[in-house]
Amino acid sequence: MTADYHLHSCFSGDSETPTEEVVRSGLEKGLSLLCLTEHFDPDYPYADVCMDLDAPAYFAEARRLQALYESRIEIRVGAELGLQPRLGTFLDSWLERNMAEGLSFDFLIGSTHLVDGTDPYYPEFWNGREPEASVGRFLDITLENVRAFDCFDVYGHLDYIVRYIPDGERRFSYSSHRDQVDAILKLLIEKGKGIEINTGGWKAGLSEPNPCGEVLRRYRELGGEIITTGSDAHTPEYTGFRLEDAKEVLRSCGFRYFTIFRERKPEFIKL
Numbered sequence: 001m002t003a004d005y006h007l008h009s010c011f012s013g014d015s016e017t018p019t020e021e022v023v024r025s026g027l028e029k030g031l032s033l034l035c036l037t038e039h040f041d042p043d044y045p046y047a048d049v050c051m052d053l054d055a056p057a058y059f060a061e062a063r064r065l066q067a068l069y070e071s072r073i074e075i076r077v078g079a080e081l082g083l084q085p086r087l088g089t090f091l092d093s094w095l096e097r098n099m100a101e102g103l104s105f106d107f108l109i110g111s112t113h114l115v116d117g118t119d120p121y122y123p124e125f126w127n128g129r130e131p132e133a134s135v136g137r138f139l140d141i142t143l144e145n146v147r148a149f150d151c152f153d154v155y156g157h158l159d160y161i162v163r164y165i166p167d168g169e170r171r172f173s174y175s176s177h178r179d180q181v182d183a184i185l186k187l188l189i190e191k192g193k194g195i196e197i198n199t200g201g202w203k204a205g206l207s208e209p210n211p212c213g214e215v216l217r218r219y220r221e222l223g224g225e226i227i228t229t230g231s232d233a234h235t236p237e238y239t240g241f242r243l244e245d246a247k248e249v250l251r252s253c254g255f256r257y258f259t260i261f262r263e264r265k266p267e268f269i270k271l
């Protein structure tokens with residue numbers, strides 16, 4: 001089975017793909033299961049991108065498509081939550097409010113997109129910043145987020161920031177950030193949380209997915225078992241992108257299973 005557990009459509013502020021096109025592209029790519037994970041990034045500071053999520057409209061469309069495509073592909077409803085230490089209990093309240101309306105997510109990714117209020121995706125982030133120090137700061141914030149939040153199932157693209165380093169080698173150095181990475185992974189494991197292998201790294205031209213093999217292997221060595229596979233596609237041609245390769249990377253890192261979620265509960269599928 002191949003399952004894409006990281007997908008964006010027009011309910012995400014940075015995608016224009018109609019949700020039905022994501023489903024159709026999943027069918028074309030031979031996926032048997034996909035989980036939509038639209039962005040919800042409260043307090044996202046860029047006025048040109050709205051990272052709010054209209055949960056009622058999103059669930060209505062996802063449920064329409066579930067009914068329509070039921071016999072051909074399974075569709076699950078998730079979200080990618082942008083975590084920032086200063087959000088406090090805002091996300092918990094938002095999830096509770098939705099749940100009270102009958103809008104319960106199957107799966108939640110927690111992600112660091114903002115470093116002290118700025119997204120490294122934007123070139124201006126890098127003005128006057130030294131890459132390795134910025135990676136270190138990104139990891140500090142990620143550790144703070146893992147400590148502060150419980151409202152997620154897996155941590156998204158753990159070395160996201162290296163996708164956007166402007167000059168030089170865009171490669172994550174585990175040896176330069178060993179203590180921070182180990183602290184993050186140990187805490188995730190202790191809290192019963194997983195990580196994902198996100199093939200968006202390959203799409204961005206990196207030689208490895210996010211996170212890189214060394215971090216994946218370390219997670220496994222430390223006893224981590226919960227790992228989802230996702231493309232992070234924002235356009236339909238990338239639905240399912242290189243997920244077979246991702247599974248091969250997981251095998252080579254010592255994993256025997258990958259994970260899918262339904263109603264926030266993990267199921268383990270043989271690799």
Ligand SMILES: [Zn+2]
Nearest residue numbers: 080111156157
């Ligand atoms: Zn993300």
Ligand SMILES: [Zn+2]
Nearest residue numbers: 006008080232
């Ligand atoms: Zn994403």
